[in-house]
Amino acid sequence: MTTLSEGQHVSLEGIVTRIMREQYEINDGSLSYVILTNERLSLGDVVKVDGSLEDMSNMQVSAEKIEILSVAETKQKTDEIKKKILENIKINDTELLVKDEITEALKPEFIEMAKYLLLAQKLNRFILLRFHGDADGISAAFAITKFLRCKAEQQNAAIYSTRDAVRDLNTFNYQYAPLAVFVDFGAGQESIEALKLLHSAGVEIIIIDHHPPVDEVSGIAVLLSPWQVNDDPISSQYPAGYLACEIARAAGIKEIDKLAGISCAGDKSKIIDVDDSDKDKALVLDFLAIYSSYGNNLDFYRNAIENPELFKSILQQAKDKMKNLYESAIKLMKKHNAGELALYVIELDNIIKEQEFPSRGKVVTMISENLGNERPVMIVGYGKKTIVIRLNQMAADAGYAADQLISELKVSMKNFIESGGGHAKAAAIRTHEGYTKSVCDALVELVKNREN
């Protein structure tokens, strides 16, 4: 490499990564230059510049001649430059937060993902980060935004719908090299149609998720999932927030262990030991996520966590609500015996209002936790359109799996079920309005018959 000095004539080929007033940032794969010119360039253009180096501190070049490469040349040159940038991206080879077979197998994926996102940032691509609206999804978004500039928006439903896709296409319109990053949702069958829409519009999609994915996703999106290295329900135990923290650490971010703890507390994962502060933060985030409207950004959550008075008061409210609900819930539960399994069914609409904290899922989780692990237990809670299923570890060990039961119901109760899925120990169903009771009855029968 030749040494450069000011006033020297330079000749370079690079990709336009930023547009300022009559100035462009151009990256040749190794260095970033500021080019002064009257020429009109667009993001992603590959240009050949001849000029003189005016300022070494920011590699400012005054252009004498600029040539925009042809489409065919651009494609090839862009690939070359990207490859060079990737080679120059520094990755932190830090120890993993959790060391076991699954995380070791995922390590190369964490590193690849960190590189890919840092490259997208270097190219100044338009990035939309959509996070599931719960403690896990929010902590995942916190981790990613520690190293990635992007537009971050909340996704309330765990399914990416056609409506969501059409709205996002609107956001992506006219943006440069759009990239969608979904955390803690999006890899299931119910999201495929919407993903296809984004994909066919030329949007690149990244999904970082721990819900069981369907094979079809890998043809549409870049997927980072523990299920890809281990096809066993244990993979659900590696929450999106944890995965995102490992990616952020590979990208050079330090001291984000706490975020991984919050995600584990929120999703009841045992891969990291959580303390009361993690649990409290997860509870507060879950509480706020229920009340916050669609598209909420992250600052709102950051403020609540960082303002001690506000935090304390939200926490107290959340805890009181949980306690009151639990007391009403246990009085209303109906018990069915299915051999060794204790199967409880509860109608939730009498005790929980729509769009209120805690969510149906949280209530059923709380009941399940309080019933302990002395015998196999399955809790089924239902409202007007949703059914929530929780199993304790003993029930899972005995071979019961909520997601599997749902797959069977989707066949036998096809006309009543809108969507459904989840994990072995925690899953949910959406039915057409008014059919939850019928689907619940079918579920009870299915479980009972399985035992015989």
Ligand SMILES: [Mn+2]
């Ligand atoms: Mn999650």
